[in-house]
Amino acid sequence: METIVKKRIKQVKKGDQNAFAEIVDLYKDKIYQLCYRMLGNAHEAEDIAQEAFIRAYVNIHTYDMNKKFSTWLYRIATNLSIDRIRKKKPDYYLDAEVSGTDGLNMYSQVAADVTLPEEELETLELQETIQKEILKLPDKYRTVIVLKYIDELSLIEISEILNIPVGTVKTRIHRGREALRKQLRHL
Amino acid sequence: MSCSSEYVQLLHKYLDLELTSSEEKMVKDHLHTCESCYQHFHELEKAVALVKSTSHIEAPLNFTEAVMNNLPREKRTVSWNR
Numbered sequence: 580m581e582t583i584v585k586k587r588i589k590q591v592k593k594g595d596q597n598a599f600a601e602i603v604d605l606y607k608d609k610i611y612q613l614c615y616r617m618l619g620n621a622h623e624a625e626d627i628a629q630e631a632f633i634r635a636y637v638n639i640h641t642y643d644m645n646k647k648f649s650t651w652l653y654r655i656a657t658n659l660s661i662d663r664i665r666k667k668k669p670d671y672y673l674d675a676e677v678s679g680t681d682g683l684n685m686y687s688q689v690a691a692d693v694t695l696p697e698e699e700l701e702t703l704e705l706q707e708t709i710q711k712e713i714l715k716l717p718d719k720y721r722t723v724i725v726l727k728y729i730d731e732l733s734l735i736e737i738s739e740i741l742n743i744p745v746g747t748v749k750t751r752i753h754r755g756r757e758a759l760r761k762q763l764r765h766l
Numbered sequence: 767m768s769c770s771s772e773y774v775q776l777l778h779k780y781l782d783l784e785l786t787s788s789e790e791k792m793v794k795d796h797l798h799t800c801e802s803c804y805q806h807f808h809e810l811e812k813a814v815a816l817v818k819s820t821s822h823i824e825a826p827l828n829f830t831e832a833v834m835n836n837l838p839r840e841k842r843t844v845s846w847n848r
Binding site for chain 1: 774821829833
């Protein structure tokens with residue numbers, strides 16, 4: 580996949596904007612997922628994920644072709660997500676459920692649009708509960724947990740994305756996992 | 767909480783596949799005999815499984831088009847038509 584991506588990037592660098600569409604298609608689910616898990620809101624996740632691709636495009640000349648493209652792209656998306664989190668009020672999520680987003684949470688959207696069988700509904704509710712618990716993690720733990728377990732990245736990749744030592748990644752994963760253990764054990 | 771902190775570290779290393787085979791054996795043996803570490807490990811595994819179970823989200827429809835339509839125009843050489 581990296582070979583195709585690098586070919587397309589060369590085309591983008593030469594000014595072929597359409598080649599970038601293929602790159603977006605390849606990575607959109609991963610990047611959207613990352614943003615959604617970090618932010619917990621479909622609207623914001625779409626906004627930030629789009630912004631990540633636009634920044635990647637605009638700054639494509641700063642991308643080092645010798646490195647993995649996905650690492651670079653993940654770094655952009657992660658930083659944008661963290662910036663967005665830090666701009667929020669700490670009690671944002673509590674507010675959002677009552678007033679702000681008007682049901683723009685992907686699970687409630689799905690649940691409202693179609694009648695789901697009991698089982699599927701339960702799965703969605705469980706997923707929503709897990710997402711809420713992920714959102715309770717401080718952002719430095721949330722980031723490593725999302726990258727490791729939801730995007731299945733290696734510790735080395737995570738350390739490159741976040742530009743922190745592998746040892747720090749490990750410590751944060753341990754602490755994040757401990758926190759989630761306590762939060763999720765009653766489920 | 768007798769053997770907590772040292773073993774908890776080992777449990778995390780075990781989850782990250784970072785133990786040597788002798789350490790791994792020691793942890794496994796310990797889990798067979800220590801109720802509280804067994805419980806702790808079980809809860810960690812459960813948390814990981816639950817978090818992993820949330821990992822299937824797709825980008826919204828027309829995501830790529832939306833990105834392409836928002837790219838700076840001056841760099842366009844070929845029009846986006848799909």
